[in-house]
Amino acid sequence: MAETRSALIVDDERDIRELLVMTLGRMGLRCDTAASVGEARSQLQRNRYDLCLTDMRLPDGSGIEIVSDISQKYPETPVAMITAFGNVEAAVEALKAGAFDFVAKPVDLNVLRDLVRHALDLQEARKADTDAVASRLYGQSPAMTSLRQTIAKVARSQAPVYIAGESGVGKELVARTIHAEGARASGPFVPVNCGAIPSELMESEFFGHKKGSFTGAHADKPGLFQSADGGTLFLDEVAELPLPMQVKLLRAIQEKSVRAVGANSENPVDVRILSATHKDLSKLVAEGRFRQDLYYRINVIELRVPPLRERLDDLPGLSAKILGRLAEAQGRPVPTLDDGAVEALREYPFPGNVRELENILERALALADGELLTAEDLHLPRREEDSRAGVDPRNLDPRDTATSALPSYIEEIERAAIQHALQENRYNKTRTAQALGITFRALRYKLKKLGID
Template identity: 85%
Template sequence: MAETRSALVVDDERDIRELLVMTLGRMGLRCDTASSVGDARAQLARNSYDLCLTDMRLPDGSGMEIVAEISQKHPNTPVAMITAFGNVEAAVEALKAGAFDFVAKPVDLTVLRDLVRHALDLGETQRNDTSAVAARLYGESPAMAELRGTIAKVSRSQAPVYIAGESGVGKELVARTIHAEGGRANGPFVPVNCGAIPAELMESEFFGHKKGSFTGAHVDKPGLFQAADGGTLFLDEVAELPLPMQVKLLRAIQEKSIRAVGANTEVNVDVRILSATHKDLSQLVADGRFRQDLYYRINVIELRVPPLRERLDDLPGLSARILERLATHQGRAIPTLCDDALEALRAYPFPGNVRELENILERALALAEGECLNAQDLRLPQPTPATGSGTAGAGPAGVDPRTLDPRDTATSGLPSYIEEIERAAIQHALQENRYNKTRTAAALGITFRALRYKLKKLGID
């Protein structure tokens, strides 16, 4: 027979304690209660618990003291804070101090049950083990070891996490790892590129719409929040959200409820928010292009993913893993990197980070003749003494024409050589802009119509 799971309920109001005990009891938990910080400490010293719920204001202190004590002495016990309705600042502080989640008074029992379920799922699976994290995020460098350790900690919380990092460092992989290692692993992981949704459709995409709410709304459609219910919503490129949508998103996060376009009532949603961008979000706040209140709400915990140039010691092992995956997929022998290739990679700044490394190795694998890839096979852009930042001599997407072998012109002629330069520039820009054609055209400095023509002419799918 399975051991009964237990919870500690800390609140100085008897009716709140009784409500919580009754609700948790119906979920199969044995409950102990405390009415003060002192009582709670005494209970924690005598017993171990699968969950703790504590009020913020207590007669002899603050619930924050209980959060701190549990985080330090009982790190495997999730603790959730009960706060006054609308006191978002207190809830955010509790999350930063190590609280698993928070629930506002008057307590919504549906929200409470969801919270308890995720907390218990987390405890049962013992996801504080960092071995699974290491399997997803390779690297022996100090920067990666620190990143994995932080991920292991934040995975045990429900706090919103803001993932900062340059393009191509693996921000979505970090988000997926946080989801997979947390109490929501059995729920959906829903990624969304905020820059790829037209502004006029954004509210409908996020919150859904009712049939007939606007022209073309022929059926009821759930939104991204409903799709992520019980799991995680990953807002990639969150800096691209227009200001009106930022207001609506802030309210949905704070109230944990949404209203579909054309609906008369709100519905509760149980979603953890993870967000990311390669831009400097704090600078956008200073410039008035991103709401400060939303910034603080999604940035309860900030997690920086290091660029590849800060972990060059990981290059040999990371490259070997990538080559093994690519070669296995193609059903061919797994190649190695020659010493001069590794030396060239170490000297290269990698503006596109891990994603660019994968592209470089995939291209080298396709074009190289031997089983040991040398520096020439990599065809890395070569810097020149030109003014300005970025890759000297590169086109609008940062592609250096010299990555294409000039000897090719001997057989294919100048027009074909120029086409290859165009193709490389367009493919690079598409990758950098996540295959969003509107943004790709803007990055290349051409019209959308011109890009569409080039894609068709060059046979790029």
């Protein structure tokens, strides 16, 4: 039997509370009520709710206080504000504080029912996505706590979000979480790696094309914008867009419409734009390599995802989450890390961040004999040898991989350079070989020789 969903109704007017309880009760919700901020806080501490409706004016304070409390302490619970008719300022204030939506008095029951259904759909989407993101957005450090709180707030907005962070920190996961926790959760999430599309195909990929518009266009094809209509378009590595495409992208975002290659007219699209890059976009703007007007358009809200070295206290719990997920997928007992392994991870700088940690743990799980993983099982680069050689391979440009004449160190330097290049190019081996200045065949040989999966 499905669990009955619940709602908390906060209003100091008894007749309003009774009307809301009756309306939501007919929709199958169990309702608790509160007549003040204090009563609402007590109820929230004792119970978990799938929805909260609160009046703006209460005897001991403002409904904004309840919105803020729920946004910070119970971000999984959508909260809507009941405002006086025409009080736009109060509605905007509530949305900024983290409210999911608002409804005006006198309450239109049809509007209320739509709001409740939308909120419950949003809540279900969050539940379904929680397990998938838990291990990667896991963390009790101040940096991760702040990140999750910010995600919960920006998810309710429709503003463009720019996600900054190093390679491997989980920028796409943050984008997926914003989508899954927002009002567009039921719409499509369309990710695109801007650096992986050949420049001559970009316009067609983004905006689509009509049949016969160019050689090889045998049928009409929708672009990424059309595919994301009603949902979210995630522009990963947006810094890789060439300047001519930046102009066309800016127009599409401003006009909220796109023209397919070969088409005579534009078609409207309803898309929320999320973007990310590991590069310093403001520096590229200063250098003239990224348009300032596009930068301001996509960077309405900026989110910085912290690197793993800034939240080392999360390492033990994060590693346990990742090992649990990997072991479950393989149908085997969940291994644990001994104290030496945890300490080794703490001392390692993780240039590849969470993605690198996942790779290290997956490799250790595959190669270890027992269910207790040691530092040796992790096969971390030998930093003491690198320091004796006077060079840290993680800081080397891949083109400088021959700076050491000592064969025992060259292998470590090559390994680090290739792993770094793979991460930079999102494990596209053709692009990695180009970045390293070697042939694809040579890269394949080195991957096999160095045991890099």
